[in-house]
Amino acid sequence: MTPLVSHTFEEHVGEVRMRVDAPSRAELLAEAGRALAQLSVGSEELPSANESPETVELQAIDPTALLVDWLNELLFRSETQLKIFVEFSFDRLADRELRASMRGVRVDELRTVVKAATLHDLEFEEQPDGIFATLVLDV
Amino acid sequence: MAFSPPSSSTFESNASRSMLDVLAPIAPLVHEIPRSFRGDMRVPARVFADAEQLSQMTRDRSLLQLVNVTTLPGIIDAAYGMPDMHEGYGFPVGGVAATLLPDGVISPGGIGFDINCGVRLLVSGVERAAVAATLPALAHELSRSVPTGAGRKGQLSLDGAAMDALLTEGVSYLIRAHGQGVPEDMGRIEAGGGLAGARADCVSDRAKLRGHEQLGTLGSGNHFLEIEVVDAVFDEPAA
Numbered sequence: 001m002t003p004l005v006s007h008t009f010e011e012h013v014g015e016v017r018m019r020v021d022a023p024s025r026a027e028l029l030a031e032a033g034r035a036l037a038q039l040s041v042g043s044e045e046l047p048s049a050n051e052s053p054e055t056v057e058l059q060a061i062d063p064t065a066l067l068v069d070w071l072n073e074l075l076f077r078s079e080t081q082l083k084i085f086v087e088f089s090f091d092r093l094a095d096r097e098l099r100a101s102m103r104g105v106r107v108d109e110l111r112t113v114v115k116a117a118t119l120h121d122l123e124f125e126e127q128p129d130g131i132f133a134t135l136v137l138d139v
Numbered sequence: 140m141a142f143s144p145p146s147s148s149t150f151e152s153n154a155s156r157s158m159l160d161v162l163a164p165i166a167p168l169v170h171e172i173p174r175s176f177r178g179d180m181r182v183p184a185r186v187f188a189d190a191e192q193l194s195q196m197t198r199d200r201s202l203l204q205l206v207n208v209t210t211l212p213g214i215i216d217a218a219y220g221m222p223d224m225h226e227g228y229g230f231p232v233g234g235v236a237a238t239l240l241p242d243g244v245i246s247p248g249g250i251g252f253d254i255n256c257g258v259r260l261l262v263s264g265v266e267r268a269a270v271a272a273t274l275p276a277l278a279h280e281l282s283r284s285v286p287t288g289a290g291r292k293g294q295l296s297l298d299g300a301a302m303d304a305l306l307t308e309g310v311s312y313l314i315r316a317h318g319q320g321v322p323e324d325m326g327r328i329e330a331g332g333g334l335a336g337a338r339a340d341c342v343s344d345r346a347k348l349r350g351h352e353q354l355g356t357l358g359s360g361n362h363f364l365e366i367e368v369v370d371a372v373f374d375e376p377a378a
Contacts, residue, residue: 014232076345109288113360136228
């Protein structure tokens, strides 16, 4: 059975632990991005994108590091532009690199400021029926 | 008792519970995990806690993390766990350790990677009774006048050479070039509000850009400002 795209925020003593499930890497990265946006605005309801597309190109040592780098790139752009990103498409996605286009919307403030996506207790598992990842976000 | 180090990051807090068996009281509210607990420990681990606090520590991996801290090269005396110790990244939050120069390691994990996340105490000399009626208004004014959180800019905006000067010189630059404060303030800030040998060129442009909007603000995340009442002074010269 193909897993649904979903994310949950799990209990953690001092940070935010996030689990993301998706049937493909591209959907996993997009869902993780939307999860960050939800954290940023403090709501499950996300506004529609109205800004011009931005391009992201990343290279990393493996798919796990690529996921972490992807989230940290989103965090950087979100904080420096005061913007959340809600639409993602991937022109290229391999084990160690990606090229993505994304669109966002400006916000007045970030309700939760995530300092970084970390490698701490990181889980990333690809199974025949889908992928899941668990990350700890430093807040 | 026998103990095998965890082979993965998914070590469960059961190990912390087993540590309760080897925690030996060495003084009132002071407990020690001896070096014999694990072969790679360089010093013992000592925890300041009562029974309830110890019980809480077994709910996460903080005791295991404190034992891991004892393995740091150059650590001296012991790794200490404070009463509020809880799980962190590698180093437990509320863990304390000292390493000896010249070969002791420097561990960013010991401060939770929040470099120079500090505390400033401003003393007013105002009596509580004199402001009790206006405290709500005072709190409101503080929240309006002290920008905090992402999206609340400070009044100071420094770019390029000015940002580099601030990163290099610290507070003295703000006083000298921008009239923010007076020289006497520096005597009340750790290291005079600047670090000798600081090099702005070692800070990436991305880091400067990310920090730019928070300059002159309280910061974001778990930063806070609060009004306190001094009930008693225990160290008159220091106070």
